[in-house]
Amino acid sequence: MSTGFSIHKMMMDRYSIAVFMMISFLVGVLNASEGDSDLHYRSCLAECEETGCVGDQCFRHCNFPSDGVLVDGPWYMKEPLYLKWKQWECESDCRYACMIDREKEREERGEEPIKYHGKWPFKRVLGIQEPASVAFSALNLAMHLHGWLSFVNLLYYNLPLNQDKKAYYEFASLCHVYAILAMNSWFWSIVFHTREVDLTESLDYSSAVALLGYSLILSILRSFNVRDEAARVMVAAPFLAFFTTHILYLNFYNLDYGWNVKVCAIMGVAQLLVWAIWAGVTRHPSRWKLWTVVFGSGLAMLLEIYDFPPHYGVFDAHSLWHGTTVPLTFLWWSFIRDDAEIRTLDFIKKIK
Template identity: 35%
Template sequence: MDGRRPTYRFHPGRWRTAALSVSLLLLILATTATASSGDRDSIYTNCVQKCRFTSCRNQPAADESLPLSLRLLQWTCPQNCQYECMHDLTSLNVQTGERVQQFHGKWPFIRLWGVQEPASVLFSVLNGWMHFRGYRKLRTLSPRWYPMRRVLLLNALLGVNAWIWSTVFHARDFPITEKLDYFSAIGSLLMGSYLALTRAFELYRDPATSTPTRRGLAYAMLAFYAAHVSYLTFWPFDYGYNMKAGIVVGAVANLAWVSWAVRNWRTRPYAWKIVVMVVAITAAMALEVLDFPPWMWVLDAHALWHAATIPLVRFYYEFLVDDVRWEVRIGKGKGKVAVQ
């Protein structure tokens, strides 16, 4: 061996074919969301009807009578009736030993100052802060000539954006905030996969040969994103498909990083970090797949998943910072490769 790195070349058409194949597979595996059992419970529906009749007949005035914290987050009298009746039925179910039911696709959380899921809001804010810290570090450490600089910074900013919308959605669930949360999340995952594939297979070392591949990969991911958003916008929102799409896109990034670590673990002392990150994030993902009633009506599996990702996001950026430092040290005195 002469010590030179092998060149990995991929035809752009293969990326488009792969993206189309994954899209078709996800559509086949898609499942249709159904109404929650609590919505159909006669005790709940009768309670809501009675509350609306007695408390919300003059709705503008009834809305104005709600506490300020509820009005600031756009709660209405009928929605407040749903919240109160949800917890009335939940208390009855607990007292009689029956199972806790979901209502409108959610567990019966206790709101705080009008915030629907306070634990998930707090953890979303902390995740966003970790991405912002990573952005600042990468912006400071990566010189402008470093080919991966723009990809790294855009990846971090899309991470911040995704957690901002996660915060908004968990604070107040509207159809628009739900879509903004899910669409920004899949966008961030796609950018993370683009970063992983570009870095793992060094699609920036030789601009003359790698630029068409990078562009083909970017176009394929943009096409996938457009198809994903269109499907979930113009057809009934399919929660099962959305989760499967996120898992598949995340798995692509994980496999790319593992392949990079296998090739570099002897020469890069920090390569182990990304393997630990992949293993930990995969294990933590079990919390997202699991589903159980919230502990103390605050902490459910989804909130715990958000809590688990906080230290993992920090660890992820520690790896990226180490990689930038190593690459910049190698690049000094050996020429600067420009991004095409």
């Protein structure tokens, strides 16, 4: 009797394990991208992780464990420094090679590209994961640097200064902070799109939130012409508290991509509305530049909503969105320079 019970219990245990494994597999498939559940891709990935090769292409660093020591060699056989810098571990290269190999097969059959691990199948260029986004992010960084330097040159070398050698433009310090946050955000965008890991993702999201949040504050302060320091602090404090809390939430509780997109979208739309309303009621001589930036930015946001596979394996909707912001950034800093010059000259006329 006890023997029969033991056999029955053993069969039930095995059945439970099998059911659990099946449920786990189904949950993983449901949560994964379409490409992740492709049997050919999964088979290729399993073979690559075991052998370090995909077809005739083999990855030398697949012979290295995480400590960088060669598996079948002496301790001093270290992984090259540039590979450590890129953090191109075996799993990443296997995924990329299998993805490209699988997409070639799908293309030959006339099938559309699909996502793998939540990402479109991009083609790497010089080891860069998303080359178009990196290039456009670099251009945006360059535009902000150029805009800020030209703004500084205008303020301190071409416009009158007060007795303390400070600019008359009341929003100069706010623009300096904006420039630093903007360049910081685009720098981490370059790093993130070059190599996506948890750290670069967190830094990219956090810097973007900081920039968007501060941009919203700047739009409110400038539109309502808030010049008193105490009033500025009172206006900015609740926004700063929310943005800081959101960044802490992303970094230390849950890096929720969907929630972060909603927060960023709300901040982006809010500041565009503030600028649009102000441009509509003001008689600022350069308001047409502001209108162009507002409408251009609004249209560019549609690229974030309309997601499509990368053309030629390089240009997707997100990268094109980065591309559209390059000329808008140039025009935006042109407006800031005009605003600084107009307000400075008006102030000089009043005190004479």
